[in-house]
Amino acid sequence: MPASPATVLPFEEARGVVERHAAGVSPCAAEPVDIAHAGGRVLAEALAADRDFPPFPRSARDGYAVRAADLARVPARLKITGESKAGAAPGTIPAEVRSGEAVLIMTGAPVPSGADAVVMVEYTARQGESVEIQKSVAAGENVVPRGSEGRAGALLLACGQRLGAAGVAVAASVGKSSLLVHALPRVAILATGDEIVDVAAQPGPHQIRNSNSYSLAAQVRAAGGLPVLLPIAPDEPVQLRRLIEQGLASDLLLLAGGVSMGKYDLVEQVLGELGAEFYFTGALIQPGRPVVFGRVRGKYLFGLPGNPVSTMVTFELFARPMLQALGGARPGPLSFFPVRLKREIKIRPGLTRFLPGLLSGQFAELEVELASWQGSGDIAGTARANCYVVVPPDRERIAAGEMVAVWRKA
Numbered sequence: 001m002p003a004s005p006a007t008v009l010p011f012e013e014a015r016g017v018v019e020r021h022a023a024g025v026s027p028c029a030a031e032p033v034d035i036a037h038a039g040g041r042v043l044a045e046a047l048a049a050d051r052d053f054p055p056f057p058r059s060a061r062d063g064y065a066v067r068a069a070d071l072a073r074v075p076a077r078l079k080i081t082g083e084s085k086a087g088a089a090p091g092t093i094p095a096e097v098r099s100g101e102a103v104l105i106m107t108g109a110p111v112p113s114g115a116d117a118v119v120m121v122e123y124t125a126r127q128g129e130s131v132e133i134q135k136s137v138a139a140g141e142n143v144v145p146r147g148s149e150g151r152a153g154a155l156l157l158a159c160g161q162r163l164g165a166a167g168v169a170v171a172a173s174v175g176k177s178s179l180l181v182h183a184l185p186r187v188a189i190l191a192t193g194d195e196i197v198d199v200a201a202q203p204g205p206h207q208i209r210n211s212n213s214y215s216l217a218a219q220v221r222a223a224g225g226l227p228v229l230l231p232i233a234p235d236e237p238v239q240l241r242r243l244i245e246q247g248l249a250s251d252l253l254l255l256a257g258g259v260s261m262g263k264y265d266l267v268e269q270v271l272g273e274l275g276a277e278f279y280f281t282g283a284l285i286q287p288g289r290p291v292v293f294g295r296v297r298g299k300y301l302f303g304l305p306g307n308p309v310s311t312m313v314t315f316e317l318f319a320r321p322m323l324q325a326l327g328g329a330r331p332g333p334l335s336f337f338p339v340r341l342k343r344e345i346k347i348r349p350g351l352t353r354f355l356p357g358l359l360s361g362q363f364a365e366l367e368v369e370l371a372s373w374q375g376s377g378d379i380a381g382t383a384r385a386n387c388y389v390v391v392p393p394d395r396e397r398i399a400a401g402e403m404v405a406v407w408r409k410a
């Protein structure tokens with residue numbers, strides 16, 4: 001899908017281009033990981049139920065296992081014939097609950113056969129070997145049937161699933177102490193700029209500390225990659241080329257800075273000399289308009305604009321889905337959610353804007369307003385914000401009280 005040397009796309013189109021390329025990549029190889037370190041990793045094997053889940057009809061409450069039909073009229077008195085507690089081996093619980101009988105049962109314990117419901121202990125009064133039940137139950141109430149969460153052999157989680165806490169719990173429940181996950185994609189990070197110095201250096205009055213390499217490293221980790229930090233590249237083609245070539249040893253290359261129209265913005269020129277093809281060289285967005293997406297020597301690359309907020313936003317909008325695909329995950333859709341705007345927004349139309357916002361309120365009562373922000377270089381303002389307000393390109397004014405799209409910061 002080669003593109004002309006300068007293609008500036010509307011936001012959704014640019015995102016679509018990345019998604020289509022991401023759908024075609026071969027993910028990193030599989031490797032085993034101990035379950036204790038599996039959180040955040042991407043499954044390279046499917047997880048199937050090794051037995052029925054649950055393996056027996058499980059009580060969801062403390063109470064009495066009964067036949068629902070016995071409680072058509074309440075109060076009713078039933079004879080207690082035994083007890084079923086979690087972990088009780090077969091043979092220690094009554095084999096059958098017959099009409100007129102009840103078995104004392106605890107949460108998580110097997111429901112004996114014959115019983116079809118559990119009455120919560122709160123609705124009962126025990127008197128010696130019998131129990132008075134004050135409330136009737138429907139058949140099936142408070143009983144999780146055997147196999148209802150998954151029959152033996154059923155697919156529980158597919159390849160490509162990123163393991164959150166629930167996924168790790170599934171792996172544990174099917175006995176996977178070690179599981180196959182995709183290796184973390186190595187992501188080369190190359191900051192460019194004659195004015196950029198390392199964080200440990202004392203900057204001269206004309207110099208700026210390198211923040212992009214570190215913010216990108218944090219984003220790469222959060223997205224499931226392994227950051228590989230390269231030395232800062234000067235705005236000089238020979239050294240820039242050498243460092244880009246070094247970066248191409250990784251699975252994905254991220255450049256920060258040097259993609260604008262200035263005389264010393266050399267990234268596209270040097271990539272071009274290396275034979276890169278470009279799929280877009282700009283997106284109609286703010287921040288991050290000069291963002292570049294391409295491929296060189298078989299590796300995908302993103303040229304992210306160097307203004308620190310542009311770097312962060314364009315990583316999330318464009319580089320993240322490619323990184324996820326290289327890591328074997330099925331990239332999900334980018335979703336925004338509607339929130340009521342607290343204060344009017346006035347803006348020039350033409351670009352999709354991602355403006356740092358402050359989301360406040362709690363539970364279902366949320367409001368959002370723009371954070372005070374000096375533009376794409378204002379990292380402190382962005383760090384204090386907790387979301388981005390997404391303003392579509394055709395809007396000039398959004399009134400207080402309207403619903404706006406909000407994108408939660410990753």
Ligand code: AMP
Pocket residue numbers: 191192193195196208209210211212213256257258259260262265304305306307308377
């Ligand atoms: P550029 O995209 O190279 O034109 O840079 C745009 C702005 O971002 C300039 O003000 C740069 O000084 C700043 N900048 C570029 N790279 C970095 C970096 N690695 N860390 C912090 N600021 C940067």
Ligand code: MG
Pocket residue numbers: 192193194257258306
């Ligand atoms: Mg620069």
